[in-house]
Amino acid sequence: MIAKQIQSIALKFLASHKLSPPVDIKKASEIINAELVFIEMPKSVSGLIIAPTPDMPAYGISINSRHSHYHQRFTVAHEIGHLLLGHLEGSHPNITMFSDIQNFALGHHPREREANIFAAEMLIPTPHIKDIVFSAGWRDINSLCRLYGASQQAIQIKLKEIGA
Numbered sequence: 001m002i003a004k005q006i007q008s009i010a011l012k013f014l015a016s017h018k019l020s021p022p023v024d025i026k027k028a029s030e031i032i033n034a035e036l037v038f039i040e041m042p043k044s045v046s047g048l049i050i051a052p053t054p055d056m057p058a059y060g061i062s063i064n065s066r067h068s069h070y071h072q073r074f075t076v077a078h079e080i081g082h083l084l085l086g087h088l089e090g091s092h093p094n095i096t097m098f099s100d101i102q103n104f105a106l107g108h109h110p111r112e113r114e115a116n117i118f119a120a121e122m123l124i125p126t127p128h129i130k131d132i133v134f135s136a137g138w139r140d141i142n143s144l145c146r147l148y149g150a151s152q153q154a155i156q157i158k159l160k161e162i163g164a
């Protein structure tokens, strides 16, 4: 899937559920029937998805409680991306578990790249940041981080993308 299509899926998800920055990731998870669990995991693991079972009818999204707040938010959005982009379809329900290592940003697997594009758009919607930067004139990175609940790295990538 090309980036534009993925971004449009993320934007439609936000619009149809009236979510706007800073996006409430707990609410977003509830919308897709996923339960968030924060647990201590090895530093190298960002999060994982556990598919529903007869005993546990919701998806489980586990997030590494040892990571920073912004990192955790990105991971949740990334896992939501896997679900909404259909990456888990066709997997056996009892064994489905997507484990995401910390540097998924560098992942070469197409599904990881797609989930990252989705996450970046969900947390920092392109039309929104264009307005904020070009119309409202916001330039301070730390203010943008707080506004979107996203890391400096994520904001900087987005700023570059929109040509700011």
Ligand SMILES: [Zn+2]
Binding pocket: 078, 082, 098, 099, 100, 104, 111, 112, 115
């Ligand atoms: Zn992933």
